[in-house]
Amino acid sequence: MTEAGHHPEVERAGLVANERVAEGVGLAVFDAPRTASAIRPGQFVHLRIAEGAEFILRRPFSVYRAPAGRLEILYQVVGRGTRALAQATPGAVMDLIGPLGHGWLVPEGTAHALVVAGGLGAAPMGMLVEELARRGVATTLAQGAPSEGRLLARELFEATCRRTEVATDDGSAGLCGFVTELTDGLIAADRPDIVYVCGPEPMQRIVAAQAAAAGVPCQVSLERLMACGVGACLSCVVSTVSGRKRACVDGPVFDAAEVVWDPCEDPEAGA
Amino acid sequence: MSAAVDMRVRIGALELRNPVMTASGTFGSGREYADFIDLSRLGAVVTKGVSLEPWAGNDSPRIAETPSGMLNSIGLQNPGAEAFCAGDLAWLATQDVPVIVNLVGHSVEEYRSVAERLDTEPDIAAFELNISCPNVDAGGMAFGTSCPAAAEVVRAVRAATSKTLIVKLSPNVTDIAEIARAVEAEGADAVSLINTLLGMVIDTRTFKPALARGVGGLSGPAVRPVAVRMVWQVAHAVGVPVIGMGGVMCTNDAAEFMLAGATGVAVGTANFVDPAATVSIADGLERFCVDRGLGSVGDLVGAAWPERSA
Numbered sequence: 345m346t347e348a349g350h351h352p353e354v355e356r357a358g359l360v361a362n363e364r365v366a367e368g369v370g371l372a373v374f375d376a377p378r379t380a381s382a383i384r385p386g387q388f389v390h391l392r393i394a395e396g397a398e399f400i401l402r403r404p405f406s407v408y409r410a411p412a413g414r415l416e417i418l419y420q421v422v423g424r425g426t427r428a429l430a431q432a433t434p435g436a437v438m439d440l441i442g443p444l445g446h447g448w449l450v451p452e453g454t455a456h457a458l459v460v461a462g463g464l465g466a467a468p469m470g471m472l473v474e475e476l477a478r479r480g481v482a483t484t485l486a487q488g489a490p491s492e493g494r495l496l497a498r499e500l501f502e503a504t505c506r507r508t509e510v511a512t513d514d515g516s517a518g519l520c521g522f523v524t525e526l527t528d529g530l531i532a533a534d535r536p537d538i539v540y541v542c543g544p545e546p547m548q549r550i551v552a553a554q555a556a557a558a559g560v561p562c563q564v565s566l567e568r569l570m571a572c573g574v575g576a577c578l579s580c581v582v583s584t585v586s587g588r589k590r591a592c593v594d595g596p597v598f599d600a601a602e603v604v605w606d607p608c609e610d611p612e613a614g615a
Numbered sequence: 616m617s618a619a620v621d622m623r624v625r626i627g628a629l630e631l632r633n634p635v636m637t638a639s640g641t642f643g644s645g646r647e648y649a650d651f652i653d654l655s656r657l658g659a660v661v662t663k664g665v666s667l668e669p670w671a672g673n674d675s676p677r678i679a680e681t682p683s684g685m686l687n688s689i690g691l692q693n694p695g696a697e698a699f700c701a702g703d704l705a706w707l708a709t710q711d712v713p714v715i716v717n718l719v720g721h722s723v724e725e726y727r728s729v730a731e732r733l734d735t736e737p738d739i740a741a742f743e744l745n746i747s748c749p750n751v752d753a754g755g756m757a758f759g760t761s762c763p764a765a766a767e768v769v770r771a772v773r774a775a776t777s778k779t780l781i782v783k784l785s786p787n788v789t790d791i792a793e794i795a796r797a798v799e800a801e802g803a804d805a806v807s808l809i810n811t812l813l814g815m816v817i818d819t820r821t822f823k824p825a826l827a828r829g830v831g832g833l834s835g836p837a838v839r840p841v842a843v844r845m846v847w848q849v850a851h852a853v854g855v856p857v858i859g860m861g862g863v864m865c866t867n868d869a870a871e872f873m874l875a876g877a878t879g880v881a882v883g884t885a886n887f888v889d890p891a892a893t894v895s896i897a898d899g900l901e902r903f904c905v906d907r908g909l910g911s912v913g914d915l916v917g918a919a920w921p922e923r924s925a
Contacts, residue, residue, distance in 0.1 A: 351650045352650055352651075353650070353651075354651065354889075354890065392888065397683040397835075397864070398682065398683065399680075400680055400681075400683065400684060400685050400836075400884060400887070400888060401678075401680045401685060401887060401888075402888070424680075441890065568675065568676075569675075569676050569677070569678050569679075570678075571678050571687070571887045572641070572643075572647070572886065572887045572890075573887075574643075574647045574648065574650070574651075574890065575643060575647040576642055576643030576648065576663075576886070577640065577643075577678075577687070577689065577887065578663075578672060578677070578689045578692050579677045579678040579689065580675075580677075581672070581675060581677070587671070588671060593647075610674075612672075
């Protein structure tokens with residue numbers, strides 16, 4: 345699976361829906377047929393939320409789903425940009441650059457996958473679980489959130505995955521604890537062919553270590569502050585065993601074995 | 616059909632098809648933007664800073680958004696001169712656009728060495744000597760904030776290359792005109808300004824600086840009035856051409872720099888907002904001249920000076 349052949353372009357995208365789906369989380373739906381038809385699971389778009397000098401930088405967003413010429417984006421309100429997005433109403437037009445980046449890879453012969461989503465880590469997983477289902481891959485989903493009401497994308501996951509397991513910090517659904525307490529057992533017991541992870545970086549790091557210990561390939565989707573989104577400015581670098589790579593074009597999905605998680609272990613840190 | 620405007624400008628030995636170029640560090644090698652624009656529409660591509668050996672750059676986070684601007688602390692991450700020549704330069708050579716390579720070093724000797732190494736590359740049209748990056752501990756801005764240090768590094772690089780030599784100046788000085796005069800005296804063919812202004816953002820949630828390195832360089836429209844003032848001062852102080860930059864977002868901003876005395880204009884942060892900003896501004900400058908009945912874009916250079924309109 346490759347994104348080759350789909351060059352990014354600027355597309356004017358019309359906001360057709362924008363709803364709060366959980367505390368501090370929204371789902372924005374854009375009419376963007378060119379990008380929607382080209383985008384692959386795990387790729388992202390670089391959105392200009394507002395015009396004018398106050399918003400100098402675009403904001404990168406994973407695409408949750410891309411059905412019928414539309415882009416669905418799950419976002420968490422974390423700052424000025426996402427606050428402005430949450431306040432936007434249908435009819436607004438924003439320009440976006442997409443599709444961007446390297447997304448999830450599904451190796452030939454994959455029969456069983458484990459998908460791990462922590463909190464907003466569900467955002468890049470919609471297209472992935474749909475792709476896995478289309479390919480007949482038996483998928484187990486492990487999801488974590490602070491509470492039941494903040495478990496995102498439940499309907500889609502339950503409809504497309506063979507098995508779903510959840511953990512919540514407050515025990516309001518599933519295991520009372522972290523999703524990493526589920527994944528250890530799932531990797532050991534189910535022996536998936538591959539593990540896909542997105543969520544807070546400490547969680548990704550733990551799951552990556554669990555997969556590595558079991559000898560299972562693992563891919564992670566990493567988030568960085570980003571300016572250009574096209575590989576030019578080097579704002580969004582990720583430390584890897586082969587040097588600092590750009591989350592925007594070399595990622596956002598990386599082979600977990602490649603990632604240097606601990607800044608202290610980055611051979612290039614402080615250079 | 617409107618009367619054709621002569622959009623060509625001259626920087627040292629270079630004749631550019633129009634005054635619009637890219638600001639170093641915001642445009643990669645140009646390859647990253649080839650999906651969005653035809654590079655042959657630009658006056659020149661100014662590459663990211665290139666050092667003799669690979670540099671890893673600074674730790675993350677490397678950027679922060681600010682009112683009408685942004686801070687960056689990339690730290691001149693680059694793969695070194697050999698990898699640059701084999702990769703980006705080889706690709707740029709296939710494009711119909713003059714290539715200006717931004718040169719960086721930690722010491723006079725490193726600046727001299729990288730200039731000497733790249734001087735042999737026929738696909739490089741000119742060098743931009745970066746003595747103004749605020750994001751490295753050694754070299755960079757340290758050379759651009761004192762007249763003797765600036766003169767010394769320009770002298771060494773001038774001796775190592777016969778290519779057109781542009782020197783990029785730092786705004787983090789008391790009197791930028793005296794630095795400009797010092798580098799002109801050592802043989803600089805042009806000066807470019809401004810590099811970013813040293814700044815800082817502190818995150819009030821974490822009680823820590825937003826950037827891993829603490830400080831970074833401020834760019835974007837917030838710095839434009841400072842940049843226009845400095846271009847005005849430097850263009851009055853030196854005889855060589857001035858390339859103006861600092862928050863150029865649209866055609867009018869570019870025209871403003873030329874009216875202040877700039878012969879060329881570089882577009883930086885605007886590339887992040889609109890990947891086609893450079894070409895839009897080049898086209899816009901031509902219309903700007905047509906609308907005002909100017910036969911040459913050069914007619915704008917310094918046209919705001921009182922002595923010119925007298």
